[in-house]
Amino acid sequence: MPDDATASPGSPTKAPRPPIVFGVLGGIASGKSHVSRLLAGPDGLVLSADAAAHEALRDPEIVEKLRAEFGDEVLGPDGMPDREALARIVFQDPGSRKRLEEWIHPVVRATLHAALENAATQGVSRVVLDVPLLLENAAEHGLLALCDHLVFIDTPDADRDARAVVTRGWAPGEVARREAAQMPLGEKRQAADFVIDNRGDVESLTQNVRAELLRLNLS
Missing domain, CATH: 3.40.50.300 (P-loop containing nucleotide triphosphate hydrolases)
Known part of the structure; x- marks a missing residue:
């Protein structure tokens, strides 16, 4: 037995x-x-929305949206978003901030939920x-x-x-x-x-x- x-x-x-x-x-x-x-x-496990947003900003599709909406001034020498330059714009203009959030938040939300689900299955x-x-x-x-x-x-x-x-x-x-x-x-x-x-x-x-x-x- x-x-x-x-x-x-x-x-x-x-x-x-x-x-x-x-x-x-x-x-x-x-x-x-x-x-x-x-x-x-x-x-x-620490899940940071800021870290997830930082990764989302490097997505080629989002980079192109930023370029089209705000111009090259929000991009650094490497072609990636300059977060401080972007922040100076969106924190002064609620409309710009809303558009940025519409692009970024769904990606961040999906990333955090996926990480939470994985943590649960891994016994964290x-x-x-x-x-x-x-x-x-x-x-x-x-x-x-x-x-x-x-x-x-x-x-x-x-x-x-x-x-x-x-x-x-x-x-x-x-x-x-x-x-x-x-x-x-x-x-x-x-x-x-x-x-x-x-x-x-x-x-x-x-x-x-x-x-x-x-x-x-x-x-």
């Missing part, structure tokens, strides 16, 4: 447990990437969604409904602005200008299941994330 731990021929294979899905909320340059990696842990324990418009475009991308926990990263505006100046080369005040087209941060904070305080250094932020994981029995 076979041992209980040995599956008999033809017996169904046990499906992997679905991953715990975190949705990360917060402003530009708030520390979302660092927090996402900590939440995912060594065996988890945690998935973290780093999606800037997770709340704003919930009806469009369907990702919000898949989240088990929403996490807001509370970082002072002045710190975020200073960080963007140093790490992204943005002009002072650019963060606020770009966020004007998004949901207010106060509303995102209210939508979160818990808040991560990022008013200190990196070590303090790391400890705060680990404390929340411990509270959730995920440490």
Whole structure:
């Protein structure tokens, strides 16, 4: 008689447990990437909408649409989109931004959903969604409904602005200008299941994330 731990021929294979899905909320340059990696842990997966969008912008069909719509000024020397040049246009013109999103968002949405499905079949324990418009475009991308926990990263505006100046080369005040087209941060904070305080250094932020994981029995 076979041992209980040995599956008999033809017996169904046990499906992997679905991953715990975190949705990360917060402003530009708030520390979302660092927090996402900590939440995912060594065996988890971080899915970044920005990374997926970056890849989508390299699609030849989309590159040609950008050239036709905005001209060669949004392309770099290698013929690929210059993201900063493109951002300067679309964040000043809602119509241009809408057209760009109509091209990019379906590709990003398909990429993220495919990655989530693959993670589930591979038995990944945690998935973290780093999606800037997770709340704003919930009806469009369907990702919000898949989240088990929403996490807001509370970082002072002045710190975020200073960080963007140093790490992204943005002009002072650019963060606020770009966020004007998004949901207010106060509303995102209210939508979160818990808040991560990022008013200190990196070590303090790391400890705060680990404390929340411990509270959730995920440490």
